[in-house]
Amino acid sequence: MEELGKMLETQTKDKEAQTITGDWTNNISVSDLFSKEEVEKYYKIIKGLDWKKGWYSNFEAKEKKETDGYWHIHLGGSDKDRKEFTIEQDWVQEIWDKINLDLKVLRVYLNGHYAGEPGDIHIDGWTPDQYTVLVYLNPNITPHHGGTIEFWTPNLTAEQQAYSMDTPYGPMGNSEPNIIRAFWPKPGRVVTFDARIPHVARGLHEASKEFRISLVFKTSQTA
Helix, strand or coil: CHHHHHHHHHHHCCCCHHHCCCCCCCCEEEEECCCHHHHHHHHHHHHCCCCEEEECCCHHHHHHCCCCCEEEEEEEECCCCCCCCCCCCHHHHHHHHHHCCCCEEEEEEEEEECCCCCCCCECCCCCCCEEEEEEECCCCCCHHHECCEEEECCCCCHHHHHCCCCCCCCCCCCCCCCEEEEECCCCCEEEEEECCCCEEECCECCCCCCCEEEEEEEEECCC
16 A cells, blocks of 8 residues: 555645645555455455445435445444544454554445446545545455446536536536546455545446445544
8 A cells, every 4th residue: 555655645745634735536546455365254254244235325326216225234433423433343453454554444334236236426525634445355256247446537516526626627627527547346455545536336247146345444634
């Protein structure tokens, strides 16, 4: 995670966290951090947990109910309260310790997707000190299964354009929506990104029997 660490240092050096300016739409870091053996260990734990069906990426998706939602487990904390909390699960703490970022954890949860259970394009935060950290933990996923995560330009709505004034996609900027970057959910991969970037977990291939699992850390520099 050295790349992201340097990025955070550059952003915050001699600056207040809430006054960071500049084009933040490329604040995305990817690292294949965890070994196959580690992923298999965590996968065994996760598969035995009490998953609940019917989770949605945002309120609008829940209102539309175009699908039955996807699977979810809340593991602790709240990104609404913006308070750092103590991780309760030893295996989750072990993962966070290895990621080793100078960020405060606000909330932790698991998302799971079978074929036909995609997410919707959404954002995770509105302020420049918020970051989301994803860890992919199914050892059996391959590129052929799908389940790509896509990062989009923040110009899909007028609201997004308004908070993107300091990027090329504000009200007077480029209005053409496009994918900025995309990654397949490679086992053991860690993806960290500015929470303001619109993103979506695409569905698995319809023939896939696998379960796309992501461990999600909602974090802040200034909880």
